[in-house]
Amino acid sequence: xxxxxxxxxxxxxxxxxxxxxxxxxxxxxxxxxxxxxxxxxxxxxxxxxxxxxxxxxxxxxxxxxxxxxxxxxxxxxxxxxxxxxxxxxxxxxxxxxxxxxxxxxxxxxxxxxxxxxxxxxxxxxxxxxxxxxxxxxxxxxxxxxxxxxxxxxxxxxxxxxxxxxxxxxxxxxxxxxxxxxxxxxxxxxxxxxxxxxxxx
Amino acid sequence: xxxxxxxxxxxxxxxxxxxxxxxxxxxxxxxxxxxxxxxxxxxxxxxxxxxxxxxxxxxxxxxxxxxxxxxxxxxxxxxxxxxxxxxxxxxxxxxxxxxxxxxxxxxxxxxxxxxxxxxxxxxxxxxxxxxxxxxxxxxxxxxxxxxxxxxxxxxxxxxxxxxxxxxxxxxxxxxxxxxxxxxxxxxxxxxxxxxxxxxx
Amino acid sequence: xxxxxxxxxxxxxxxxxxxxxxxxxxxxxxxxxxxxxxxxxxxxxxxxxxxxxxxxxxxxxxxxxxxxxxxxxxxxxxxxxxxxxxxxxxxxxxxxxxxxxxxxxxxxxxxxxxxxxxxxxxxxxxxxxxxxxxxxxxxxxxxxxxxxxxxxxxxxxxxxxxxxxxxxxxxxxxxxxxxxxxxxxxxxxxxxxxxxxxxx
Amino acid sequence: xxxxxxxxxxxxxxxxxxxxxxxxxxxxxxxxxxxxxxxxxxxxxxxxxxxxxxxxxxxxxxxxxxxxxxxxxxxxxxxxxxxxxxxxxxxxxxxxxxxxxxxxxxxxxxxxxxxxxxxxxxxxxxxxxxxxxxxxxxxxxxxxxxxxxxxxxxxxxxxxxxxxxxxxxxxxxxxxxxxxxxxxxxxxxxxxxxxxxxxx
Numbered sequence: 135x136x137x138x139x140x141x142x143x144x145x146x147x148x149x150x151x152x153x154x155x156x157x158x159x160x161x162x163x164x165x166x167x168x169x170x171x172x173x174x175x176x177x178x179x180x181x182x183x184x185x186x187x188x189x190x191x192x193x194x195x196x197x198x199x200x201x202x203x204x205x206x207x208x209x210x211x212x213x214x215x216x217x218x219x220x221x222x223x224x225x226x227x228x229x230x231x232x233x234x235x236x237x238x239x240x241x242x243x244x245x246x247x248x249x250x251x252x253x254x255x256x257x258x259x260x261x262x263x264x265x266x267x268x269x270x271x272x273x274x275x276x277x278x279x280x281x282x283x284x285x286x287x288x289x290x291x292x293x294x295x296x297x298x299x300x301x302x303x304x305x306x307x308x309x310x311x312x313x314x315x316x317x318x319x320x321x322x323x324x325x326x327x328x329x330x331x332x333x334x
Numbered sequence: 335x336x337x338x339x340x341x342x343x344x345x346x347x348x349x350x351x352x353x354x355x356x357x358x359x360x361x362x363x364x365x366x367x368x369x370x371x372x373x374x375x376x377x378x379x380x381x382x383x384x385x386x387x388x389x390x391x392x393x394x395x396x397x398x399x400x401x402x403x404x405x406x407x408x409x410x411x412x413x414x415x416x417x418x419x420x421x422x423x424x425x426x427x428x429x430x431x432x433x434x435x436x437x438x439x440x441x442x443x444x445x446x447x448x449x450x451x452x453x454x455x456x457x458x459x460x461x462x463x464x465x466x467x468x469x470x471x472x473x474x475x476x477x478x479x480x481x482x483x484x485x486x487x488x489x490x491x492x493x494x495x496x497x498x499x500x501x502x503x504x505x506x507x508x509x510x511x512x513x514x515x516x517x518x519x520x521x522x523x524x525x526x527x528x529x530x531x532x533x534x
Numbered sequence: 535x536x537x538x539x540x541x542x543x544x545x546x547x548x549x550x551x552x553x554x555x556x557x558x559x560x561x562x563x564x565x566x567x568x569x570x571x572x573x574x575x576x577x578x579x580x581x582x583x584x585x586x587x588x589x590x591x592x593x594x595x596x597x598x599x600x601x602x603x604x605x606x607x608x609x610x611x612x613x614x615x616x617x618x619x620x621x622x623x624x625x626x627x628x629x630x631x632x633x634x635x636x637x638x639x640x641x642x643x644x645x646x647x648x649x650x651x652x653x654x655x656x657x658x659x660x661x662x663x664x665x666x667x668x669x670x671x672x673x674x675x676x677x678x679x680x681x682x683x684x685x686x687x688x689x690x691x692x693x694x695x696x697x698x699x700x701x702x703x704x705x706x707x708x709x710x711x712x713x714x715x716x717x718x719x720x721x722x723x724x725x726x727x728x729x730x731x732x733x734x
Numbered sequence: 735x736x737x738x739x740x741x742x743x744x745x746x747x748x749x750x751x752x753x754x755x756x757x758x759x760x761x762x763x764x765x766x767x768x769x770x771x772x773x774x775x776x777x778x779x780x781x782x783x784x785x786x787x788x789x790x791x792x793x794x795x796x797x798x799x800x801x802x803x804x805x806x807x808x809x810x811x812x813x814x815x816x817x818x819x820x821x822x823x824x825x826x827x828x829x830x831x832x833x834x835x836x837x838x839x840x841x842x843x844x845x846x847x848x849x850x851x852x853x854x855x856x857x858x859x860x861x862x863x864x865x866x867x868x869x870x871x872x873x874x875x876x877x878x879x880x881x882x883x884x885x886x887x888x889x890x891x892x893x894x895x896x897x898x899x900x901x902x903x904x905x906x907x908x909x910x911x912x913x914x915x916x917x918x919x920x921x922x923x924x925x926x927x928x929x930x931x932x933x934x
Contacts, residue, residue: 139745139798145339146749149346152423153354154753159427161434169431169441173448187423191416198339213924216791223752223787227759231769234761241769248773324413345539349546352623353554359627361634369631369641373648387623391616398539524613545739549746552823553754559827561834569831569841573848587823591816598739724813 137207140215144197147219151226152190155183158230178236181313182249186229188320189253190222193260200264203278208270214263221256228252236309246309250301250316257295264291337407340415344397347419351426352390355383358430378436381513382449386429388520389453390422393460400464403478408470414463421456428452436509446509450501450516457495464491537607540615544597547619551626552590555583558630578636581713582649586629588720589653590622593660600664603678608670614663621656628652636709646709650701650716657698661691737807740815744797747819751826752790755783758830778836781913782849786829788920789853790822793860800864803878808870814863821856828852836909846912847905853916854898861891 159179162172197218204211228249235245267273268284301315359379362372397418404411428449435445467473468484501515559579562572597618604611628649635645667673668684701715759779762772797818804811828849835845867873868884901915 139741141339142342142742143745143749143794145343146346146746147753149343150350150750150753151756152419153347153350154756156351156354156423156426157357157757159424161427161430164434164438164441169435169444173431173444183424184420187420188416191419194343195412212795216788216924219752219791220784220787223756224759224783226756227761230761231773234764235769238764241764244769244773324416341539342542345543346546349543350550352619353547353550356551356554356623356626357557359624361627361630364634364638364641369635369644373631373644383624384620387620388616391619394543395612524616541739542742545743546746549743550750552819553747553750556751556754556823556827557757559824561827561830564834564838564841569835569844573831573844583824584820587820588816591819594743595812724816 137201137204140207140212141198141201144201144215144219145194148190148194148197148222151222152187152194154226155186155190155229158226158233159183175237176233179233181317182229182233182236185313185317185320186225188324189316190225192320192323193222193256196260200267203275204267204273205275206273208273210266210270211263211273214259214266218256218259218263221252221259225252225256232313236313242309243306246312247302247305250298250305250312253316254295254298254302257298261291261295264288337401337404340407340412341398341401344401344415344419345394348390348394348397348422351422352387352394354426355386355390355429358426358433359383375437376433379433381517382429382433382436385513385517385520386425388524389516390425392520392523393422393456396460400467403475404467404473405475406473408473410466410470411463411473414459414466418456418459418463421452421459425452425456432513436513442509443506446512447502447505450498450505450512453516454495454498454502457498461491461495464488537601537604540607540612541598541601544601544615544619545594548590548594548597548622551622552587552594554626555586555590555629558626558633559583575637576633579633581717582629582633582636585713585717585720586625588724589716590625592720592723593622593656596660600667603675604667604673605675606673608673610666610670611663611673614659614666618656618659618663621652621659625652625656632713636713642709643706646712647702647705650698650705650712653716654695654698654702657695661695664688664691737801737804740807740812741798741801744801744815744819745794748790748794748797748822751822752787752794754826755786755790755829758826758833759783775837776833779833781917782829782833782836785913785917785920786825788924789916790825792920792923793822793856796860800867803875804867804873805875806873808873810866810870811863811873814859814866818856818859818863821852821859825852825856832913836913842909843906846909847902850898850901850905850912850916854895854902857895857898861895864888864891 160176162169162176166172167175228251232245232249235241238245265288268288271279297315297319301312301319304315305312360376362369362376366372367375428451432445432449435441438445465488468488471479497515497519501512501519504515505512560576562569562576566572567575628651632645632649635641638645665688668688671679697715697719701712701719704715705712760776762769762776766772767775828851832845832849835841838845865888868888871879897915897919901912901919904915905912
């Protein structure tokens with residue numbers, strides 16, 4: 135497996151998953167309440183759409199940064215990457231569940247836990263994959279192997295798991311807190327950091 | 335982030351969004367009115383499909399022309415491009431809302447405003463992105479930096495916002511005027527211009 | 535516009551349209567007739583799926599063969615190619631209409647005419663696009679310009695329009711004849727020809 | 735047809751099919767049983783999703799390994815590859831049928847047979863395609879032609895058909911045994927083998 139084709143395939147799956155999110159935006163059935171009212175009531179869909187879109191976008195950028203460090207790939211990377219794609223591919227569904235249940239009296243907390251939990255699972259798989267690439271120095275590019283502070287990258291990646299663990303754990307308390315954390319996290323990651331250029 | 339992968343990912347999202355438009359074309363339920371009658375009544379769907387398809391197509395061409403000027407990309411381009419893709423990704427939904435409500439007695443104007451408004455938002459983000467690329471001369475290719483009249487390109491891009499602002503503003507007056515403007519604009523852009531080759 | 539990016543974008547749209555065809559295959563609702571009976575009654579869906587899939591596949595091969603002759607692209611190619619992609623993008627819908635109405639007592643003929651007619655429109659656009667590329671000798675690759683019998687290619691492309699025109703015209707007579715012609719045509723094109731290698 | 739474009743198109747179709755699987759995960763309708771209960775009852779959907787996702791992933795890896803051996807492609811490869819893509823493109827549907835009927839009292843066995851049978855058909859086409867590439871030595875890369883034990887590769891590919899034939903045949907006995915075999919097979923293929931590196 136060449137690294138190039140693995141990247142191209144991953145790009146394809148991520149691009150499709152991010153675009154399929156739009157299928158969760160519903161067209162209100164004519165004849166009921168006014169269109170304006172019906173659209174306004176759908177605000178959880180818009181919030182969930184934007185948060186999921188940007189989260190997948192950030193994962194795509196991070197995925198690219200991680201792959202750029204590699205000179206070649208092994209079977210573990212192939213397998214972990216497939217699991218990562220599966221966890222990304224499932225996000226249009228968890229986003230749809232959240233959009234449907236966020237304003238519901240029952241199921242609200244579980245939907246939020248499922249939403250943040252799917253981000254957590256994705257982040258954990260990403261962390262394991264990244265950890266493997268950083269520890270398998272024979273897979274890294276010559277310049278990366280010497281230059282970068284690989285331990286610092288790994289520590290930072292692990293820290294990134296905390297907000298999603300927190301968001302998932304707080305879902306029984308308040309679904310709104312859960313989604314607020316997810317939204318804040320992605321805005322934080324999307325904005326340029328003074329410490330590092332996420333665009334790598 | 336290499337420019338090449340940013341372009342490939344953008345191409346992917348745009349290609350998927352443009353192809354997902356077809357999901358808005360409905361199959362009439364058998365048993366009601368005749369198929370011919372049912373298909374004819376769906377004409378707003380066909381108009382919305384064609385207009386949205388060509389609009390996304392024109393954006394794709396313009397996106398390519400813009401990216402070709404660049405030698406490299408920075409974090410702002412990455413972020414603005416992600417917002418642009420999000421605004422494109424949402425078009426199958428605004429197209430579906432328009433198709434559903436254009437012949438409806440109520441909601442017609444709001445659906446048209448949402449439709450033209452989504453094109454306006456997309457155009458504004460595109461303008462901001464293009465403006466950033468033209469002003470960040472260190473990102474431009476050597477030959478572009480010297481040769482082209484960058485101010486003229488920027489002025490022309492800004493002018494392109496006017497029709498969509500007008501179309502959105504006129505929606506309360508007549509939804510048909512709004513969609514007519516959107517259709518005329520894209521036909522105008524799609525046809526070869528005597529002044530410039532849009533194919534870049 | 536570089537030829538490479540035009541091809542990549544076209545490949546993307548064609549790959550998505552061909553894969554979206556699967557959404558027309560329905561899952562029978564449990565509880566009614568037996569699953570076996572329900573699946574068997576859906577045979578028009580399977581036939582329409584296979585015919586449309588192979589037809590889009592053949593168009594993709596022909597598209598590639600056509601693009602390979604080109605050294606560069608102009609604005610007309612860009613525009614005609616966008617129209618071609620639009621006519622391909624619409625096929626999952628015409629396929630769905632045929633699958634829904636082929637066994638229906640009314641609408642059967644119109645659905646078949648729409649199905650074959652969409653292939654006809656696609657073929658006409660393809661013919662116009664190919665004609666433009668063959669007549670615009672300054673766009674052709676040096677070796678193609680000298681070597682190939684361009685007139686023969688054009689005549690053969692024009693001949694390819696006849697079966698779809700016939701299939702569309704015969705729809706009022708029998709929807710089954712129409713779809714049979716479409717199926718025979720694509721099997722004929724898919725099988726290797728003793729005269730030419732469609733794989734180019 | 736260049737090998738590169740055939741691979742890119744195949745990657746596209748496979749990436750789309752694998753991502754469309756998510757559309758089979760349903761959002762429970764609010765108001766009935768609790769969300770937790772409704773989600774738990776959908777477990778066949780999750781199992782079918784994961785098994786199909788990984789199976790398509792393994793096919794993608796094997797497809798890449800097969801294509802890497804080739805120096806060029808002929809018309810038979812083009813045609814067989816199109817049939818392979820068609821058999822992959824149909825998997826979101828057979829997965830959906832299984833997910834819908836696995837817990838149903840009737841249709842369970844047929845749905846399982848359809849599911850395993852679609853894997854069997856895909857595997858048979860893959861085997862025929864691979865057999866053709868291995869026997870057409872003029873299509874192989876120079877180093878592959880000399881180095882590899884092509885007979886061993888072919889025998890191993892043929893052996894891979896057995897589990898799916900068995901899984902399909904056992905469906906009338908127990909749908910659960912059928913899906914268990916499919917799941918075990920893909921886990922077996924996904925895990926690294928001590929004998930060969932599937933990442934090739």
